[in-house]
Amino acid sequence: MPLLHFHIREGRSEEDVTKLLNSAHEAMLDVFQVPRGDRYQIVSEHKGSHFIVEDTGLGIPRTEKVVLLQVFSRPRGQEKTAEFYKVLTERLEAExxxxxxxxxVSVVENQDAHWSFGNGRAQFLTGEL
Structure with a gap:
């Protein structure tokens, strides 16, 4: 159920984008134990001049491969969220x-009433999920 919105610089190959999405999904499966078919991912590509990701004064170097990921999800807790950051970055580096x-990564938490998976229904509230 988490919705992942990736922001990247334009120019990556289809294969690279697929690896990015697959790696992130595997991190979701490992850490948040979402069902394998619970996959909602969007990629937005930006011109370099339209995509600025700085380091917030932390001295974090960035390259052309920088990824900004917005995760929209039900609350997962601080420990699981921190674990997700770690597992995600390990997978993205390795794969x-x-x-x-x-x-x-920016996580935006919401509640069950904020999700409809189709058919005009709030499946978490109706008990369908």
Missing amino acids: CGILPSDVM
Whole structure:
């Protein structure tokens, strides 16, 4: 059920984007134990001049492979969220060659009433999920 919205610089190959999405989904499966078919991912590509990701004064170097990931999800708790950051960056480095310093994540938490998976119904509230 988490919705992942990836923001990347334009120019990556289809294969690279697929690896990025697959790696992130595997991290979701490992940490949040979502069902395998619970996969909602969007990629937005941006011109370099339209995509600025700085380091917030932390001295974190960025490269052209920088990824900004917005995760929309029910609350997962601080420990699981922190674990997700770690597992995600490990997978992205191992499987995609993306350095941990090039991964910025923002989690936006919401509640069950904020999700409809189709048919005009709130499946978490109706008990369908």
